[in-house]
Amino acid sequence: MTWAEQLDSWSQKNLSAFIFGLRLVLALVLLVKGYMFLFRIHELEEIVHALDMSKVNMPLALIIGWAHLICGLFIGVGMLTRVCCLLSFPILVGAVFYANVRQGFVTSTEWLVSVVVLYLIIFFFVYGNGPISIVRLFARSEYKY
Numbered sequence: 001m002t003w004a005e006q007l008d009s010w011s012q013k014n015l016s017a018f019i020f021g022l023r024l025v026l027a028l029v030l031l032v033k034g035y036m037f038l039f040r041i042h043e044l045e046e047i048v049h050a051l052d053m054s055k056v057n058m059p060l061a062l063i064i065g066w067a068h069l070i071c072g073l074f075i076g077v078g079m080l081t082r083v084c085c086l087l088s089f090p091i092l093v094g095a096v097f098y099a100n101v102r103q104g105f106v107t108s109t110e111w112l113v114s115v116v117v118l119y120l121i122i123f124f125f126v127y128g129n130g131p132i133s134i135v136r137l138f139a140r141s142e143y144k145y
Contacts, residue, residue, distance in 0.1 A: 016131040027076030034068030078133020085125035
């Protein structure tokens with residue numbers, strides 16, 4: 001067996017663990033950002049206010065924070081992943097194209113994190129839960145009465 005065949009065999013065995021790790025990283029980033037948004041609500045409110053949405057700045061800031069927390073939790077356990085990715089997509093598009101415009105695209109690390117998270121959201125919307133998820137765990141279990 002050549003080195004390329006060994007690498008291919010190893011990647012086939014460990015793909016589900018890699019996807020699971022990516023999903024956990026995405027969930028952790030969303031949970032941390034949601035936590036930071038809710039406990040620094042005034043900073044998020046200022047960002048929303050700078051986007052000329054002053055009438056809805058506080059409710060929109062709360063919706064963004066709670067959406068990050070709830071979607072991060074569901075994505076982390078592998079439940080309703082596509083729905084949560086769909087709900088998070090407009091928030092992250094807003095973060096990439098509108099909220100980070102003030103800081104500049106290339107120099108801001110927040111912009112880079114937003115782009116990576118947006119990419120992962122799109123990836124998991126297409127890919128789904130993956131083989132290691134709570135949905136697959138419940139689907140495999142059989143109830144015996």
